[in-house]
Amino acid sequence: MIPMSLAQIASAVDGKLSENADPEAVVTGDVEFDSRKAGPGGLFLAIPGEKADGHDFAAKACAQGALAVIATRPVEAPAIYVDDAVAALTRLARHVAAASRARIIGVTGSNGKTSTKDLIGQLCARMGPTVATEGNFNNELGHPYTVCRVRPDTEYLVLELAARGIGHITELCETAPPTVGAVLNVGISHLDGFGDIETTARAKSELPRFLGEDDTAVLNADDPRVARMAGATRARTLTFGVDNPADVTAADLDPGDGRHRFTLRAPGGAAPVRLRLWGLHHVYNALAAAAVARHLGAPVEAIAEWLSEAGRKSERRMDVFTRPDGTVVIDDSYNANPASMASAVRTLGQLPTEGRRLAVLGLMADLEEQSEDCHRRLGEQARDAGVDEIIAIGEGTEPIIDGADGVTATHVPDQPAAIALLRNRLRPGDAVLVKGSRYRTWDVADHLRAKES
Structure with missing residues (x-):
């Protein structure tokens, strides 16, 4: 972060310094909300979460070198107290951007x-x-x-x-x-x-x-x-x-x-x-x-x-790798919508392979009343791209099977069923695409990656 004293930060976020916080101490490290990443000269943001409350790790963060904690309730560490931690971070970011x-x-x-x-x-x-x-x-x-x-x-x-x-x-x-x-x-x-x-x-x-x-x-x-x-x-x-x-x-x-x-x-x-x-x-x-x-x-x-x-920097996005048996895997499982799905099956169709082309497709979420039409169209696009076999996973993906008329296509209820089917269907030299909205095909991709070369 741009160096700022605790007094300056407290002013920027409209917060109040605790009595044990040194107003002249200068933050030179990063702002972190994961206590495991808190380090010397940094600032720890205590946020209540679903499984843990950052306030419970305030002392640990400071023991690792953080100079203070942005908190919304009393903590056993130097602190800047605010009403809303995320809103305070936003105010701090505005100050940093302006400076x-x-x-x-x-x-x-x-x-x-x-x-x-x-x-x-x-x-x-x-x-x-x-x-x-x-x-x-x-x-x-x-x-x-x-x-x-x-x-x-x-x-x-x-x-x-x-x-x-x-x-x-x-x-x-x-x-x-x-x-x-x-x-x-x-x-x-x-x-x-x-x-x-x-x-x-x-x-x-x-x-x-x-x-x-x-x-x-x-x-x-x-x-x-x-x-x-x-x-x-x-x-x-x-x-x-x-x-x-x-x-x-x-x-x-x-x-x-x-x-x-x-x-x-x-x-x-x-x-x-x-x-x-x-x-x-x-x-x-x-x-x-x-x-x-x-x-x-x-x-x-x-x-x-x-x-x-330039290379790929983010996980599960068009990550193409080859397993020891020669199977080529396209892991594009991070997320999906109609445009990215169409691009992915087109890429699978262009991929050179000595075997077949298989697409393991999960639900495209948040499409509301257009969901059925979009999934049916995806089946048509996969067929037209030259995909040889489709495995559609989970509720809501049945229209993919309807759209893929003429292609070997199977609907399965969940990812374990898709993995079991792949064990029987996948052959050395095949190419397989794995894609769906967020976590809906991650287990399948991880199963295939376990055998990565």
């Missing part, structure tokens, strides 16, 4: 936020000290937590902005105001929070709407709802895309084995890119990252080289 010289980049969209944030983070790290959201830690706790990791020498702060309703992205932007905002796409996801795709688009548009006239909005020219956001922002716009005219684009696109090659064309030149990441969707993620890096001043040739060297 920092880092250029703040915000990334949002229905799909690809985490992967694109990871790419932007890797590109920015080539240009200077960078802090980026870890994994998809993009909510009301993860967002200020990430901002507070900024240090005096941080030049770039890359933030993933997620929302489950109107106003959420604006709130995140107010905590750490971005000067560059990238909107990747608008798709069908989290309809339990948004209701329909137009409301989703309105929520995502909060990022470009927030930007000022000296800022830059990076927009997907191939997504009509995103492209229209150019008319809703005061910022300069920089577009990316494949099919429609754009400032940053991919020419001579070659799918290869699923790791695409293309010529990156951007203001200032063109250069070849060969991605290490699997799937067409990563071309769009790479173009968005390239647009951000180009705006920040990186040469086109350097951006192309960095993209070609």
